[in-house]
Amino acid sequence: xxxxxxxxxxxxxxxxxxxxxxFIAFLFYKFLGILLGTHYPVLSVxxxxxxxxxHRGDVIIIKHVDWNDIIATGKWKDPNATIIVYYQPYxxxxxxxxxxxxxxxxxxxxxxxxxxxxPDPWTVxxxxxxxxxxAHIPYIGYFRILVGMLLGQDVGEGC
Numbered sequence: 001x002x003x004x005x006x007x008x009x010x011x012x013x014x015x016x017x018x019x020x021x022x023f024i025a026f027l028f029y030k031f032l033g034i035l036l037g038t039h040y041p042v043l044s045v046x047x048x049x050x051x052x053x054x055h056r057g058d059v060i061i062i063k064h065v066d067w068n069d070i071i072a073t074g075k076w077k078d079p080n081a082t083i084i085v086y087y088q089p090y091x092x093x094x095x096x097x098x099x100x101x102x103x104x105x106x107x108x109x110x111x112x113x114x115x116x117x118x119p120d121p122w123t124v125x126x127x128x129x130x131x132x133x134x135a136h137i138p139y140i141g142y143f144r145i146l147v148g149m150l151l152g153q154d155v156g157e158g159c
Contacts, residue, residue: 029041029042036061036062036063036064036131036134037063037064037131038062038063038064038130038131039130040062040085040094040130040131041061041062041063041131042059042060042061042062043059043060043062043085043094043096043141044057044058044059044060044141044142044144044145045057045058045059045060045096045136045141046141046145046148046155046156047113047156047157047159048115048159049095049096049097049113049114049115049116050083050096050097050098050113050114050115051114051115051159052114052115053077053079053083053098053114054083054096054114054133054136055138055139055159056142056145056156056158056159057138057139057140057141057142057145058136058137058138058139058140058141059136059137059140059141059144060085060096060133060135060136060137061133061134061135061136061137062085062130062131062132062133062134063131063132063134064131065082065084065129065131065132067107067126069082069132070082070084070099070102070109070129070132071099071102072099072100072101072102072109072110074100074101075100076100076112076114077098077114078098081098081099081100082098082099082132083096083097083098083099083132083133084096084097084098084099084109084111084124084129084130084131084132084133085129085130085131085132085133086109086111086124086128086129086130087128087130088122088124088128089128090122093154094130095111095120096133097111097112097113097120098111098112098113098114099111100112100119101119103123106125107125107126108123108124108125108126109123109124109125109126109129110123110124111124
């Protein structure tokens with residue numbers, strides 16, 4: 001047993017460094033969430049519903065959005081309309097789509113993916129909105145998609 005531990009001893013430092021790196025990344029993610037006012041400050045795009053604005057594998061940065069700052073123009077693919085991230089309870093997942101219509105009387109939205117033929121068939125209440133997309137980094141989210149596939153998670157379909 002002692003010989004086995006002696007053989008592993010050189011790796012203990014590496015294992016410790018990996019654990020510390022994960023801990024620092026976790027703290028950074030949580031701090032970023034507090035700074036941007038959302039539980040999900042960084043996400044990977046896993047579908048093609050927002051092409052050409054966002055592509056599968058893009059990493060998006062999300063920030064809290066106030067109701068009055070959400071822009072809906074009633075036009076499909078309008079770059080002036082806000083792209084939001086919201087939780088869709090029937091599908092149990094986060095969705096990234098552009099706001100198409102906004103109803104102030106009951107604080108609901110209709111969203112539409114830029115690459116979809118029709119608006120989403122449901123309304124989104126403001127309390128489902130996790131934030132708005134403020135930036136994206138092309139394609140570096142494919143690593144997250146690959147890890148999700150290896151772990152058997154639902155990471156969307158290819159385009």
